[in-house]
Amino acid sequence: MAIAELTSSQPIASAVIPPAAMQVVYKRPEALSEAYTHYCPGCTHGIIHRLIAEVIDELGIRERTIAVAPVGCAVLAYEYFTVDAVEAAHGRAPAMATGIKRALPDRIVFTYQGDGDLASIGTNEIIHACARGELLTVIFVNNSLYGMTGGQMAPTTLPGQVTTSSPYGRDIRQQGWPLHITEMLAMMPGVAYAVRRSTHSPAEIRKAKKAIELAFRAQIEGLGLGIVELLSSCPTNWGLNPLEALAFIRDKMVPVYPPGDFKVHQALTARS
Amino acid sequence: MAKTLWKGNEALAEAALRAGVRVFFGYPITPQTELLEYMARRMPELGRVFLQAESELAAINMLYGAACTGTPAMTSSSSPGISLMQEGLSYIAASEVPAVIVDIMRGGPGLGNIQPSQGDYFQVVKSAGHGDYHAIVLAPATVQEAVDLMYISFDLAFKYRHIVILLGDGTLGQMMEPVVMPPFKEVNGGETPAWATTGAAGRPHRVITSLYLSAERLEALNLRLQEKLAQIKANEVRYATYLVDDADYLLVAFGTVGRIAQSAVRQARAMGIKAGLFRPITLWPFPERELEALSARVQGVLVVEMNAGQMLEDVQRVVKDRVPVHFLGRMGGVIPLPDDILPALHTLVGLVRSRNGHRARPVTA
Numbered sequence: 001m002a003i004a005e006l007t008s009s010q011p012i013a014s015a016v017i018p019p020a021a022m023q024v025v026y027k028r029p030e031a032l033s034e035a036y037t038h039y040c041p042g043c044t045h046g047i048i049h050r051l052i053a054e055v056i057d058e059l060g061i062r063e064r065t066i067a068v069a070p071v072g073c074a075v076l077a078y079e080y081f082t083v084d085a086v087e088a089a090h091g092r093a094p095a096m097a098t099g100i101k102r103a104l105p106d107r108i109v110f111t112y113q114g115d116g117d118l119a120s121i122g123t124n125e126i127i128h129a130c131a132r133g134e135l136l137t138v139i140f141v142n143n144s145l146y147g148m149t150g151g152q153m154a155p156t157t158l159p160g161q162v163t164t165s166s167p168y169g170r171d172i173r174q175q176g177w178p179l180h181i182t183e184m185l186a187m188m189p190g191v192a193y194a195v196r197r198s199t200h201s202p203a204e205i206r207k208a209k210k211a212i213e214l215a216f217r218a219q220i221e222g223l224g225l226g227i228v229e230l231l232s233s234c235p236t237n238w239g240l241n242p243l244e245a246l247a248f249i250r251d252k253m254v255p256v257y258p259p260g261d262f263k264v265h266q267a268l269t270a271r272s
Numbered sequence: 273m274a275k276t277l278w279k280g281n282e283a284l285a286e287a288a289l290r291a292g293v294r295v296f297f298g299y300p301i302t303p304q305t306e307l308l309e310y311m312a313r314r315m316p317e318l319g320r321v322f323l324q325a326e327s328e329l330a331a332i333n334m335l336y337g338a339a340c341t342g343t344p345a346m347t348s349s350s351s352p353g354i355s356l357m358q359e360g361l362s363y364i365a366a367s368e369v370p371a372v373i374v375d376i377m378r379g380g381p382g383l384g385n386i387q388p389s390q391g392d393y394f395q396v397v398k399s400a401g402h403g404d405y406h407a408i409v410l411a412p413a414t415v416q417e418a419v420d421l422m423y424i425s426f427d428l429a430f431k432y433r434h435i436v437i438l439l440g441d442g443t444l445g446q447m448m449e450p451v452v453m454p455p456f457k458e459v460n461g462g463e464t465p466a467w468a469t470t471g472a473a474g475r476p477h478r479v480i481t482s483l484y485l486s487a488e489r490l491e492a493l494n495l496r497l498q499e500k501l502a503q504i505k506a507n508e509v510r511y512a513t514y515l516v517d518d519a520d521y522l523l524v525a526f527g528t529v530g531r532i533a534q535s536a537v538r539q540a541r542a543m544g545i546k547a548g549l550f551r552p553i554t555l556w557p558f559p560e561r562e563l564e565a566l567s568a569r570v571q572g573v574l575v576v577e578m579n580a581g582q583m584l585e586d587v588q589r590v591v592k593d594r595v596p597v598h599f600l601g602r603m604g605g606v607i608p609l610p611d612d613i614l615p616a617l618h619t620l621v622g623l624v625r626s627r628n629g630h631r632a633r634p635v636t637a
Contacts, residue, residue, distance in 0.1 A: 033477075062472065063471055063472055063473040063474065064471040064473060065471060066341075066469055066470070066471060068337070069481075075483060076483070078479045078481060079479075081477070082472065082476075082477045083471070083472055083477055084469035084470065084471055084472050084477050084478050084479070085469065085477070085478075085479050085480075085481075086336075086337065086340045086367075086469055086479070086480045086481070087367075087479070087480070087481035087482065087483055088333065088336075088337075088363075089333060089336075089359055089360065089363050092329065092330070092333035092336075092359075092360070095325070095329070095330040095331075095333035095334050095337065096333045096334065096336055096337035096340075097337060098323070098330075098334050098337065099295070099297065099333065099334035099335060099336060099337025099338035099339075099340075099341075099345070100337040100338065100340065100341055100469075102295055102321045102323055102334070102338065103294065103295050103321065103337070103338040103341045103343040103345065104341050104343070104470060104471075107470070107471050124326055124327060124329070124330065125326070125329075125330055125333070127326075128325075128326035128330065131326075
């Protein structure tokens with residue numbers, strides 16, 4: 001459709017339907033704010049935010065939820081939800097969330113962390129939050145590099161992947177192997193739910209939403225810590241367009257980080 | 273009220289309970305560990321929260337999280353642990369949430385040792401983290417004073433939404449003294465402050481952050497912090513004096529060195545030297561005007577510290593070259609005793625007399 005057609009004086013179809021006859025089939029979740037996000041075109045952070053907001057609405061927990069934002073691309077996540085929120089130092093979100101949850105045990109607390117934040121500088125904090133079985137929900141967004149600082153190598157960077165700090169490609173002999181931290185955390189008794197999902201297709205996104213819901217239920221039902229790792233796109237730092245970036249997740253990231261259930265508490269099994 | 277015998281670290285813990293602390297996060301480190309152990313026993317008894325963190329980094333960030341909910345929260349540590357807490361302290365200062373920290377200093381730098389020291393003055397008083405701010409720093413000299421200052425720490429922290437650091441040394445933490453414990457009370461009348469992030473129930477959502485991407489907004493935050501610090505400076509200066517009214521020579525010392533210096537003042541007077549003591553209780557805000565006024569009335573100043581001369585810089589800044597400022601410092605856990613202080617005082621007296629045209633000579637009784 002040409003732009004001229006869109007701007008013509010012809011009334012568009014919906015305008016002639018009486019409002020009373022319209023049925024709302026899709027709207028902004030109440031837990032999602034009206035702020036425009038700062039995320040790059042094609043980045044899947046926005047989708048993940050929406051999934052979390054939908055789950056918060058559906059569980060009816062918006063007014064008692066407290067979010068902990070990370071350092072990284074999602075540093076401003078607190079602008080995009082209508083829940084109370086705090087902004088943690090790099091990697092410390094699980095410690096800060098622990099402080100909130102211990103002070104206010106009847107609130108729902110979630111952290112939103114990237115792979116540099118959770119899998120590098122914050123490994124100590126996430127491991128010990130899991131070891132204590134803190135009743136927290138952790139949304140772990142893995143895009144294989146440090147996005148906000150301009151695309152440096154992260155512990156999650158794929159073997160051979162070129163980043164600004166691995167310009168010759170990640171050489172596992174020099175720079176080590178990708179860190180599969182969600183599988184590691186799943187081994188811990190304090191973790192009730194540990195899964196990986198992707199965001200590269202509508203089907204994967206639907207599965208991701210279900211996982212986010214269960215990670216919140218693990219907290220609400222007092223089962224233990226729930227973590228969902230989400231493979232996410234970074235078109236800007238990967239040097240790809242949005243569609244190519246989704247294909248990169250599917251073709252390059254999924255083989256290294258296969259989606260799967262690493263730990264599902266039996267109380268959640270029937271619903272997963 | 274009856275006096276009971278308390279070890280410094282445990283007295284600090286009990287005083288914090290009575291002051292209304294609700295959650296404690298900590299990590300073991302000598303010479304403050306008894307404080308943590310005491311909290312581990314007592315907090316559950318009172319239905320309050322004790323949690324041993326995996327590191328001082330985690331402890332300070334747990335404290336930060338709890339503080340954001342408006343809950344009276346604290347941690348305690350010693351010098352190397354306070355180094356690790358600097359990150360969280362800076363975020364707490366920028367976020368303007370109340371936090372109470374105890375630093376029972378040990379010898380440094382590095383791993384140093386577990387002997388008493390005052391080597392953290394620069395770290396705690398000058399820069400408790402990156403960026404432009406000072407924490408409120410309280411330096412007790414006795415176990416009773418430690419209890420009394422701990423008892424007001426949460427009130428100060430909540431009043432100004434700021435960091436209060438109780439700065440003691442290993443001597444204070446480890447020694448036992450008779451103490452009158454204050455009654456139990458609640459912080460902020462037990463009310464949740466209006467700024468706290470507790471869940472957006474029936475109100476717009478709130479955010480606590482230290483991130484201000486716009487230069488103008490970050491400058492506005494800094495101006496607000498500076499305004500707050502100016503208020504603290506105007507309202508919260510604390511200090512003690514001993515025999516200063518007719519003093520010719522002023523000793524300046526803080527914390528446990530302050531009480532040793534008090535003994536030295538008595539001994540000096542017995543030898544015919546009119547000495548007096550000025551002991552800052554708030555290291556920040558430093559009692560500038562009071563020291564300045566006193567220094568105008570004496571002939572010389574002797575600063576005594578368990579470090580290489582850290583508070584000395586503040587004393588010099590205030591006294592300027594009005595009168596000679598002499599310094600005695602012991603380091604590495606060596607405690608300066610009156611036997612060290614008196615010769616230093618004699619040196620000062622000699623300096624003053626030679627400056628005044630007299631022959632420098634030691635003073636005898």
